[in-house]
Amino acid sequence: MSEEQPIKYAYADKYFFQSDYNYERYKIDFVANLDSSHTGIIALSGSEMETDTIFGELIKACQPWCEENNKKFYVMSPTQLHHCKYPNKEYPCVEWLEFHGYDIMLHNVKDLYLESKKEWGEFRPQKLFTCYNNRYSYHRTRLIRELEDQGMLGKGHVSYNKGKLGGQPYKTKDGISLGIENFQPNETDEWHIHRFPEEYFTGLIDIVTESRYLPGEYYMSEKTFKPIIGQKPFLVVSSQGYHRWLEKKGIQKFDIFDYSFDDEPHLVDRIEGIIQNLKRLDAIYKNRDDYLNLLAELAPMMQNNYDTLINNIKNLKFLMNPTLEHLLTCTLEGNGSYMHGHDIQQTHAFFLEEK
Numbered sequence: 525m526s527e528e529q530p531i532k533y534a535y536a537d538k539y540f541f542q543s544d545y546n547y548e549r550y551k552i553d554f555v556a557n558l559d560s561s562h563t564g565i566i567a568l569s570g571s572e573m574e575t576d577t578i579f580g581e582l583i584k585a586c587q588p589w590c591e592e593n594n595k596k597f598y599v600m601s602p603t604q605l606h607h608c609k610y611p612n613k614e615y616p617c618v619e620w621l622e623f624h625g626y627d628i629m630l631h632n633v634k635d636l637y638l639e640s641k642k643e644w645g646e647f648r649p650q651k652l653f654t655c656y657n658n659r660y661s662y663h664r665t666r667l668i669r670e671l672e673d674q675g676m677l678g679k680g681h682v683s684y685n686k687g688k689l690g691g692q693p694y695k696t697k698d699g700i701s702l703g704i705e706n707f708q709p710n711e712t713d714e715w716h717i718h719r720f721p722e723e724y725f726t727g728l729i730d731i732v733t734e735s736r737y738l739p740g741e742y743y744m745s746e747k748t749f750k751p752i753i754g755q756k757p758f759l760v761v762s763s764q765g766y767h768r769w770l771e772k773k774g775i776q777k778f779d780i781f782d783y784s785f786d787d788e789p790h791l792v793d794r795i796e797g798i799i800q801n802l803k804r805l806d807a808i809y810k811n812r813d814d815y816l817n818l819l820a821e822l823a824p825m826m827q828n829n830y831d832t833l834i835n836n837i838k839n840l841k842f843l844m845n846p847t848l849e850h851l852l853t854c855t856l857e858g859n860g861s862y863m864h865g866h867d868i869q870q871t872h873a874f875f876l877e878e879k
Contacts, residue, residue: 547581551581551582551585554582554585554586555585555586555589558586558589560593562595563595564595564596564597564598564847565586565590565595565596565597565598566598566600566847566848566851567579567582567583567597567598567599567600568600568601568623568625568848568871569599569600569601569623569625570601570602570623570624570625570626570627570628570629571601571626572735572736572743572745574605574607574608575599575601575605575608576607576608576615579597579599580615583597583599583615583617583618584615586617587615587616587617590617591616591617595617596617596618596619597615597617597618597619598618598619598620598621598847599618599619599620599621600620600621600622600623600625600845600847600848601620601622601623601625602622602623602624602625602626602742602743602744602842603622603740603741603742603743604620604740605736605738605740605741606738606739606740606741607738621845621847621848622842622845623842623843623845623848624744624842624843625843625871626743626744626745627744627837627842627843628837628843628871630744630746630749630837631834631837631838633718634753634834636716636718636719637718637719637720637749637750637753637754638753639719640713640716640719640720641720641725641754644720644722644724644725645725646725647725647756647815647816647819648725648726648812649725649726649727649728649812649815649816649819650726650727650812651679651680651681651726651727651728652679652680652727652728652729652802652805652806652809653679653680653681653727653728653729653730653731653802654680654681654682654723654724654726654727654729654730654731655667655668655671655680655681655682655683655730655731655732655733656681656682656683656721657682657683657684657685657687657694657702657733658683658684658685658686658707658709659685659686660686660687660688660689660691661733661735661737662737662791663733663737663761663762663791663795664684664687664733664761665684665687665694666791666792666795667731667733667761667795667798668682668684668687668694668702670792670795670796670799671799672696672697674799674803676799676802676803676806677696679802679806680727680731680802681723681726681727682702683702683703683704683707684702684703685702685703685704685707686703687702687703717746718746720750720754724750724754724756725754725756728756728757728805728809728815728818728819729756729757729758729759729802729805730750730751730754730756730757730758730759731758731759731761731798731802732747732748732750732751732758732759732760732761732762733747733760733761733762734747734748734760734761734762734766735747736762736763737761737762737763737791738763739763739764739789740763741762741763742762742763742765742766742769743762744770744773748760748770752775752826752829752830752833753830753833755823755826755827755829755830756826757778757780757781757818757819757822757826759781759798759801761791761794761795761798764786764787764788764789764794765786765787766786767783767786768786773833773836773842774829774832774833774836775829775832775833776825776828776829776832778822778825780805780818780822781801782797782800782801782804784797785797785798785800785801843871848871852871
């Protein structure tokens with residue numbers, strides 16, 4: 525890319541705007557300001573949502589300009605979601621580039637997690653695991669059902685606030701609600717998305733149900749970040765190969781777990797593998813002293829995972845790709861331009877600080 529040609533950035537998240545009118549006005553103004561001197565359009569997303577949902581309307585509005593000027597609309601996200609592979613028939617001018625932008629946000633809020641951990645004090649493991657669930661999703665419902673059917677639900681602190689499509693809490697076969705009473709995320713300190721709840725450290729292992737689970741949907745949200753920064757052993761219900769993907773981000777596997785489930789192509793088999801891990805560990809570690817001894821053994825590895833992840837983010841690993849680095853370098857040198865957008869400004873600030 526020539527440094528003389530600026531890159532225009534597209535901040536296209538419809539949900540940032542307060543009304544459809546504002547978004548419609550934004551689309552019209554955005555397209556009207558495009559001209560042939562721009563190298564392309566960049567849309568960054570750290571979101572777990574489908575990029576078609578976030579950017580689709582704007583991509584279609586920009587498509588005539590892309591075709592006329594032989595330009596690209598660059599969608600940058602941690603992974604290509606299962607139903608959003610680019611380019612495709614509907615979006616022929618889109619190119620996907622890897623960008624782990626949500627890592628920046630997680631890095632910037634890590635002190636909030638650490639402060640809440642300090643408030644709760646040392647680990648007080650009373651149960652084998654914790655498993656927190658809020659929004660309904662098939663993989664969460666399937667996990668909770670299997671835990672119940674196999675007699676493991678009582679071994680952990682388990683919640684599922686919107687376990688039905690109507691938003692009602694999940695109820696066990698005995699009619700027990702797994703919803704947290706009056707739960708509203710972010711309305712109290714304990715249930716703030718960037719803090720640990722008090723009982724988090726009363727479970728030995730965290731069973732994480734990530735936001736995505738379809739093939740190839742590798743995404744690390746605050747759900748997986750929590751046990752890494754809280755230094756707690758964990759297993760994740762997500763896409764096939766998710767734990768191998770975490771290894772690429774520097775997160776080592778715990779030798780107490782059998783990760784063969786991670787290679788299973790079917791969700792139900794991955795869930796079964798996780799439950800079998802819990803059963804095996806439940807037979808070995810039977811009381812609080814056993815839990816504390818295990819945590820002491822795992823402490824060096826957990827510290828290493830924490831240090832590696834934070835250092836990788838600070839070193840811009842997985843954050844940069846050639847197109848984005850070119851844009852940010854040009855703006856640093858005064859040769860680039862882009863439209864206003866929160867994600868690009870945040871990335872730019874982080875880039876300048878770490879450079």
